[in-house]
Amino acid sequence: NAGVTQTPKFRILKIGQSMTLQCTQDMNHNYMYWYRQDPGMGLKLIYYSVGAGITDKGEVPNGYNVSRSTTEDFPLRLELAAPSQTSVYFCASSYGGGTYEQYFGPGTRLTVT
Amino acid sequence: GEDVEQSLFLSVREGDSSVINCTYTDSSSTYLYWYKQEPGAGLQLLTYIFSNMDMKQDQRLTVLLNKKDKHLSLRIADTQTGDSAIYFCAEILYGGSQGNLIFGKGTKLSVKP
DSSP states (O other): OOOEEEEOSEEEEOTTOOEEEEEEESSOOSEEEEEEEOTTSOEEEEEEEEETTEEEEOSOOTTEEEOOSSSSBOOEEEOSOOGGGOEEEEEEEESSSTTSOOEEOOOEEEEEO | OOOEEEOSEEEEETTSOEEEEEEEOOTTOOEEEEEEEOTTSOEEEEEEEETTOSEEEETTEEEEEETTTTEEEEEESSOOGGGOEEEEEEEEOTTOTTOOEEEOOOEEEEEEO
16 A cells, blocks of 8 residues: 655745645545644644545635545645745545544645745 | 644653653643654654543553643653654644644654764
């Protein structure tokens, strides 16, 4: 099993550009999450999904959109990129909510200049 | 609001014990977690403790929970250079059916040979 995979690993965007961060898991997990990690900080939840077709906002959703059309995929869309979105983005998945272990992908390092 | 605090750095010698401390504010937290992040990688769950426990031991890892003081610690016995990483404390909110983890900023552990 590959677990949670994310693409791309690195990306540089210009202000105002858009892009989609891809996340795929092969563990048949219902729950998926997007976090961002700013330098010297913990992770902040952007969006999460409890199953295909169901998404909800986390702590810091502004400037992002998500969709969940399949169990495996949970892409994160950045519209009109801003320097404040420079961060490392982690996707995670878990079998269930609550106390189930979240498995993390390797991250996407995004720089907006 | 919810907050998780950790010291930012800890340096120890190989073979010594490491103790990483964390305080949290939400008294209704049900589970508390320790995650490890190696350079350039995603987070990996190390261990967790349920809020009605005082201590949990797992091989070289010992977790102590003082619920009265809202203080959590992670002790790593016989610390090795491979333990060098950032360690995140996280709490899950009561009724967090979505698995909404609140992370601290992380403690960077450096192990000197």
